[in-house]
Amino acid sequence: MEKTYYDPADLKKFGDVSEFGPELAKKFFDYYGEVFKDGALTAREKSLIALAVAHTVQCPYCIDAYTTDTLERGCSEEQMMEAVHVAVAIRGGSSLVHSVQMMNKVKEVSM
Amino acid sequence: MPSLKHTGNKLFDPQVQLKYLETHINGLNVFDQDLTASGLSPLKPRSLDVLQINVGKVCNQSCHHCHVDAAPDRKESMTTETFQQCLDVVRKNKFSMVDITGGAPELNPNFRWFVSELKKLKVNILVRCNLTIINSHKRFSDLPEFYAENNVEVIASMPYFTKNRTDSQRGDGVFESSIHALQMLNAVGYGMEGSDLRLNLVYNPSGAFLPGDQLALEQQFKKELFDRFSINFNNLYCITNLPISRFLNYLITSGNYQNYMEKLSSSFNPVAAQNVMCREMISVGWDGSLYDCDFNQMLELGVDLESISHISEYDHTALIGRNIRTNQHCYGCTAGTGSSCGGSVV
Numbered sequence: 001m002e003k004t005y006y007d008p009a010d011l012k013k014f015g016d017v018s019e020f021g022p023e024l025a026k027k028f029f030d031y032y033g034e035v036f037k038d039g040a041l042t043a044r045e046k047s048l049i050a051l052a053v054a055h056t057v058q059c060p061y062c063i064d065a066y067t068t069d070t071l072e073r074g075c076s077e078e079q080m081m082e083a084v085h086v087a088v089a090i091r092g093g094s095s096l097v098h099s100v101q102m103m104n105k106v107k108e109v110s111m
Numbered sequence: 112m113p114s115l116k117h118t119g120n121k122l123f124d125p126q127v128q129l130k131y132l133e134t135h136i137n138g139l140n141v142f143d144q145d146l147t148a149s150g151l152s153p154l155k156p157r158s159l160d161v162l163q164i165n166v167g168k169v170c171n172q173s174c175h176h177c178h179v180d181a182a183p184d185r186k187e188s189m190t191t192e193t194f195q196q197c198l199d200v201v202r203k204n205k206f207s208m209v210d211i212t213g214g215a216p217e218l219n220p221n222f223r224w225f226v227s228e229l230k231k232l233k234v235n236i237l238v239r240c241n242l243t244i245i246n247s248h249k250r251f252s253d254l255p256e257f258y259a260e261n262n263v264e265v266i267a268s269m270p271y272f273t274k275n276r277t278d279s280q281r282g283d284g285v286f287e288s289s290i291h292a293l294q295m296l297n298a299v300g301y302g303m304e305g306s307d308l309r310l311n312l313v314y315n316p317s318g319a320f321l322p323g324d325q326l327a328l329e330q331q332f333k334k335e336l337f338d339r340f341s342i343n344f345n346n347l348y349c350i351t352n353l354p355i356s357r358f359l360n361y362l363i364t365s366g367n368y369q370n371y372m373e374k375l376s377s378s379f380n381p382v383a384a385q386n387v388m389c390r391e392m393i394s395v396g397w398d399g400s401l402y403d404c405d406f407n408q409m410l411e412l413g414v415d416l417e418s419i420s421h422i423s424e425y426d427h428t429a430l431i432g433r434n435i436r437t438n439q440h441c442y443g444c445t446a447g448t449g450s451s452c453g454g455s456v457v
């Protein structure tokens with residue numbers, strides 16, 4: 001094992017996951033490739049979504065990959081940060097909205 | 112920033128650059144092996160349509176990524192005699208295009224005379240303009256009119272549509288000056304609908320990443336520049352930064368060299384390799400020396416012919432039969448959809 005759980009060099013080895021399960025890996029990567037093509041959303045919009053999601057799942061590989069990808073697709077720093085704030089808002093909001101349950105419970109058990 | 116030459120940086124020396132590229136392989140692919148595997152070695156010209164002339168290294172800017180190591184402190188500039196030799200070659204041979212570059216070509220005292228002489232020869236003329244030259248001094252403020260009178264196609268550098276990313280690559284104040292210059296070009300008809308005056312922009316990434324899809328970036332640039340500044344242009348050309356000169360220095364000093372080269376070399380595309388620009392052009396240096404392209408020029412890799420090294424010895428047939436000199440830097444032209452002075456090649 002490495003001394004750390006995350007090694008930036010491992011990102012390039014993503015494709016190697018097929019070693020332990022080629023069929024599913026192929027299905028996954030084919031699917032992945034299709035997902036990110038231009039469609040009803042542009043590849044650039046999808047890349048910004050991926051950047052935001054990467055921050056939500058806090059995956060250093062994905063943050064690395066989609067920072068580069070959004071830069072390559074011509075996104076500005078402002079656009080990238082706004083995308084991250086969307087993730088932050090949803091993430092924070094999803095915690096905060098649960099406080100309604102807390103409030104419900106408080107009201108239920110309080111005089 | 113001063114030039115590598117001015118600061119005494121050893122990477123100024125093309126031999127040092129080549130040695131670095133050749134010795135820092137660290138598991139990278141080797142360009143000439145990829146070329147051989149694609150059945151393209153030795154790389155040969157297909158035609159000789161474009162004469163690209165680098166009229167000197169003097170520039171009013173000193174961008175961080177400059178592969179010419181151009182700057183205000185450089186002195187190299189083409190002489191009248193060499194310009195005359197270029198004109199003789201254009202007169203006697205059939206080129207579809209004469210592509211004038213630098214430095215800032217407009218800073219060469221012979222520039223306007225040379226363009227006017229080319230016009231008499233009825234050849235298409237293209238000038239690579241850094242835009243800020245137009246506002247750098249009042250003697251340049253009529254350049255848009257001059258270009259228009261001579262029906263010059265203008266290729267203008269515009270690395271991004273925001274100030275911070277443009278200025279971080281090209282220097283403080285460049286963005287605003289470039290926007291103003293583009294508006295001046297539009298005002299005389301450049302890039303406008305229904306006009307024959309062509310204005311194309313060059314985008315190259317402001318850092319150690321590759322350019323994305325050219326068409327998608329063009330759409331974004333068109334929208335942003337029009338919405339914010341009412342600027343029109345014809346096409347956007349995406350150019351990959353090649354690992355030479357100041358960009359090589361940036362890659363090494365910022366610790367990005369290995370990753371960048373891995374990305375370039377692992378994105379080698381044989382179709383892009385088939386279409387590299389050196390297969391259609393010849394490049395002339397400020398002193399009249401001949402090269403396969405502007406990048407080989409900066410690495411001082413002269414044309415691979417014993418009898419010909421200078422524009423005064425120009426021989427169309429011999430040059431079309433030459434072998435093109437390639438090395439690791441060529442990965443910059445063959446990654447993904449490829450890169451050339453006219454953008455993607457696939």
Ligand code: SF4
Pocket residue numbers: 170171172173174176177178179180181182213214215241268281
């Ligand atoms: S990139 Fe162009 S504008 Fe910038 S220093 Fe080099 S020649 Fe001048």
Ligand code: SF4
Pocket residue numbers: 387388389390403404405406407435436437438440441444
């Ligand atoms: S760097 Fe020059 S010689 Fe190499 S592939 Fe590109 S255009 Fe051709």
